[in-house]
Amino acid sequence: MINLTKLWTGVAQPADGLRYGHGEGAHVVARGRKPIVVWNITRTCNLRCVHCYSDSNAQQYPGELDWAQMQSVVADLAAYQVPSLLFSGGEPMIHPRFFDLVELSTAAGLKLTISTNGTLITPEKAALLKAANVAYVGISLDGIGPVHDEFRRKEGAFDAAVRGFQHCHEVQQKTGLRLTLTRHNVENIEQILDFIEDQQIQRVCFYHLVPAGRGSELQVLEPDEARHALDTLIARVEAWHYQGIDREVLTVTQPADGAYLLLRMQRENHPYLAEATRLLAWNGGGANSSGRGIANIDTRGDVHPDQFWQDVLLGNVKHMPFSQIWNGGNPGSAAILASIRSIGLLSMEERQARMSGPCAECKWFSICGGGFRTRAAFANYGSLWGSDPGCYLRPAEIRA
DSSP: EEEEHHHHOOOTTTHHHHHHHHSSTSSSSSSGGOOOOEEEEOOOSSSSOOOOOTTSSSSSSSTTTOOOHHHHHHHHHHTTTOOOOOEEEEEEEGSSTHHHHHHHHHHOOOOOOEESSSSSOOOHHHHHOOOTSSSSSEEOOOSSSSHHHHTTTTTHHHHHHOOOHHHHHHHTEEEEEEEEHHHHHHGHHHHHHHHHHTOOOOOOEEOOOOOOGGGGGGEEEEEHHHHHHHHHHHHHHHHHHHOOOEEEEEEESTTTHHHOOOOOOOHOOOHHHHHHHHHHHOGGGGGSSSTTTEEEEOOOEEEEEEOTTOOOOOOOOOOTTTHHHHHHOOTTHHHHHHHHHHHSSSSSSHHHHHHHHHGGGGHHHHTTTTTTTTHHHTTTTTTSSSTTOOOOOOHHHHHH
C-alpha cells in the first residue's frame, strides 16, 4: 500500500509501524514483518460484480471450513500474532456464523477489518460491529449511482451501500471505502472523492486492477489514465490537509505509485521528498508484499501468497496451521514460498539483475521492488522475474 496522506503531508497514520518501520509496532526490516491475512470466509455473495477475483455468486460452494476449523484458524492467527486480519468473501456478512467469528477474533486480540459490499449492514449490524471492536469496515464502491450498480450487476446496490456507510457512521464505527480502478470508472474519480467527503469516510483504498477471476475480463488503466488518477488523489489529499482533514488515502497493488509520487515531489521541490524516499525504500514495494507482508486463506482453507494469486497453493489450514505453512513447514510448497520470498531476501542489485523488461533498468527499482508480483506473474507465464505490465512510468522516467 502507498499511503498518499502520510507521504505527501507528513502526518502520522495508523499503520506507519507496519508500513514504514517507525511508530507503534515497527519492525527493523520490512521482510521481518508477519503478514496481514486476507481470509475469504465464504464464496457466497448476494451480488455478482464484474471485477470479482473469486468469481462469486448467490449459491453455496462445497468444501468451505466448518465452525471448528474456523475456531482453530482464529486461535492460530492470534497465537502467531499477525498484525491484522481481514474478512472478505464473497460477501462475508452472509456467512451464518459471521458475528460469532467477529466476536471470537476480536476477543482473541486480533485487529479485525471487514471487507464488504455494504448492502447487508443494518443499524443493528453496525452496532454489533462497533460493540465487537472491529477496527474498521471497508465498503466497496465502484462509482456513483448507476455506475456502481452496473459494476455490481444489481439495481439499488449503490443506495444500499450508502445506507451501510450511514449506519456505521451513526454508531461511530470507522469505515473505509474500497474501489478498484478500471477504465470503466476512472472518469468518475472526482465524484467518488466528493462522496467520500460528503459521507465523512475516514479511509479510502484505491486498488489497481489485478486480472483475476471475472476481473480478467476488464481493462487495466492506460498509463495516462493512471497518472491522472494519482494526480487527482494527490490534489485532494493536499486540499483536505489544508482544511485540517488528514483522511487516510491509499493506493494498493501498484508499487509504481510510490515512484510516481517521488517524481512529482522532485519536480515540485516538495519538503517531504527525502523522508518519503526513505520510507518507500524501507518498505520495498513488491519485494516484500505477496508471500511475505500479505497472505490469503481462501474459503476452502487453501493458503496463497495473496488473495489474487490463487493458482499458487502453499498448503491448507485443514491439515496444517497457517503459522506452520507460512514458516515453510509444508514440504510440498516450501520451495515455492522460498522462491517468492527470495525476491525480498536478495540484495536490491541481485534482484534487479534477474529481472527482465523495463524493471531491469529502472532507477526506481529499490522503491517499488518490481511492481506487483502477482500481476507480473500473470503476464509472464508464472515467472517471478518479469516486469509488471501495469507500470505506467515513461521510458525517460525509469532510466538512471
